[in-house]
Amino acid sequence: MKNRKIRWGIIGLGSIANKFATDLATIKNAELVAVASRNQEKAHEFAKKYNSKKAYNSYEALAKDVEVDAVYIATPHSFHKEHSILCLQHKKAVLCEKPFAMNLEEVEEMIAVAKENNVLLMEALWTYFLPHYIYVLDLVKSEKFGEVLKLEADFGFSREFDNNSRLFKKEVGGGSLLDIGIYPIFAALSTLGKPNSIDANATFFDNGADSECNMTFNYKDIKAVLKSTIVEDMATEAIFTCEKGIIKINTMFHMPTTVTIIEKGKEETIDFNYKTIGYNFETEHFNNLLRENKKESNIMTFEFSKNLIKTLDSVREIIGLEY
Numbered sequence: 001m002k003n004r005k006i007r008w009g010i011i012g013l014g015s016i017a018n019k020f021a022t023d024l025a026t027i028k029n030a031e032l033v034a035v036a037s038r039n040q041e042k043a044h045e046f047a048k049k050y051n052s053k054k055a056y057n058s059y060e061a062l063a064k065d066v067e068v069d070a071v072y073i074a075t076p077h078s079f080h081k082e083h084s085i086l087c088l089q090h091k092k093a094v095l096c097e098k099p100f101a102m103n104l105e106e107v108e109e110m111i112a113v114a115k116e117n118n119v120l121l122m123e124a125l126w127t128y129f130l131p132h133y134i135y136v137l138d139l140v141k142s143e144k145f146g147e148v149l150k151l152e153a154d155f156g157f158s159r160e161f162d163n164n165s166r167l168f169k170k171e172v173g174g175g176s177l178l179d180i181g182i183y184p185i186f187a188a189l190s191t192l193g194k195p196n197s198i199d200a201n202a203t204f205f206d207n208g209a210d211s212e213c214n215m216t217f218n219y220k221d222i223k224a225v226l227k228s229t230i231v232e233d234m235a236t237e238a239i240f241t242c243e244k245g246i247i248k249i250n251t252m253f254h255m256p257t258t259v260t261i262i263e264k265g266k267e268e269t270i271d272f273n274y275k276t277i278g279y280n281f282e283t284e285h286f287n288n289l290l291r292e293n294k295k296e297s298n299i300m301t302f303e304f305s306k307n308l309i310k311t312l313d314s315v316r317e318i319i320g321l322e323y
């Protein structure tokens with residue numbers, strides 16, 4: 001059915017779950033029906049805030065709920081595989097936060113379970129679905145300003161070390177690379193494809209999580225210079241220097257923002273008039289896939305997710321980051 005209402009569940013009620021639920025409420029023919037936390041009171045509060053009729057204190061109970069069509073996995077990275085598989089085995093369509101899992105082996109296992117159970121699975125890399133990013137992808141791919149000569153992309157902010165926070169906790173996949181380094185890497189892979197080779201170096205906290213990671217992706221004639229850091233405030237921009245102009249995705253390039261084109265000394269900034277936080281775009285795409293009975297996204301394909309995690313694995317091997 002073209003307009004079938006998609007009934008959503010959310011697992012792991014932290015920071016991103018709140019943003020997802022806020023944007024879900026703006027989408028037509030979609031409804032939050034169940035949420036699950038390890039803590040009953042937290043589940044009740046979240047359910048009340050976002051009008052979910054059910055609030056579970058167990059992730060498994062949500063996975064078993066027959067009224068749920070799709071589940072958004074919003075737990076820390078190290079649980080993505082376990083929680084995705086739990087839902088897939090109960091025939092739920094799964095939209096799982098980035099990074100899809102901790103390594104390629106885990107991602108391949110998740111994809112295999114999705115295929116065995118004949119259900120939809122997608123990595124929630126929201127940037128791929130944002131209008132300003134699609135606009136830039138089109139500009140780069142159409143070579144409107146000629147070939148790309150260089151890409152510079154960073155993602156950085158300064159945060160006090162806190163071993164209670166998911167961001168720094170090595171046991172749950174903490175560190176800059178998997179959390180935010182994935183975005184500059186995504187910018188390179190989605191526009192320039194797979195690099196021929198990678199150079200990388202990193203600095204680490206005492207607990208072994210990476211505080212900063214510098215990467216150079218070497219392509220045939222050009223380089224992508226990428227960086228992630230959780231100890232330094234950075235512009236968090238993606239700048240494509242092309243033969244006949246510069247395409248700049250402005251501050252916080254991975255989320256709703258503006259794009260500046262610099263051509264022949266003239267600058268023009270395009271405003272995409274975003275009205276939401278930006279999670280509705282990936283969710284609407286996912287809802288449509290579900291309505292069309294698709295098992296894989298044509299945008300965030302399994303192949304792309306595998307290349308993304310393979311690249312993260314390669315960088316980790318170079319910098320000596322093991323989980």
Ligand SMILES: NC(=O)c1ccc[n+]([C@@H]2O[C@H](COP(=O)([O-])OP(=O)(O)OC[C@H]3O[C@@H](n4cnc5c(N)ncnc54)[C@H](OP(=O)(O)O)[C@@H]3O)[C@@H](O)[C@H]2O)c1
Nearest residue numbers: 012013014015016017037038074075076077097098099166
């Ligand atoms: N796409 C984006 O823009 C974006 C932005 C931020 C984060 N993310 C991704 O989303 C995931 C969650 O990030 P977040 O910032 O929302 O994290 P968060 O605020 O720490 O929330 C994670 C939630 O996971 C659940 N959880 C289950 N086991 C846990 C454990 N052992 N330790 C901590 N939490 C546990 C908790 O929910 P309950 O207590 O309710 O069970 C917790 O609230 C990460 O993989 C991250 O990369 C994506």
